[in-house]
Amino acid sequence: MGIEKIDLKELERENILVEGNCDKKYLEGLGQYFRLKIPKIISMDGISNVEKYLYYYSSYYSSNNKGFKPKNKSIV
Structure with a gap:
């Protein structure tokens, strides 16, 4: 259904x-x-979770107050 919980960790x-x-x-x-x-x-x-992870991290870090925007490399 697309509502399953995904444990997304904070990025460095x-x-x-x-x-x-x-x-x-x-x-x-x-x-x-x-x-x-x-x-x-x-x-x-x-591989089916790639889009979910990237969307989450993009939206979370576009409005974060951590003082940095993480750099990510994806290997699939």
Whole structure:
């Protein structure tokens, strides 16, 4: 029905949005292996949720009072 609850976490200054939890674990593992500082990685829990996440973050941060607008990269 489109009314299911989605747990949307707040963003940091730089973020990577990925399709699923496996993608998140893979990127985190690469970061650890190569000793890289990686930005916050958020799993969107499936390709069907991408639009919902992007719409939410766009509307939330367009009127926020946090003093910054996050930069996001999506990997799907």
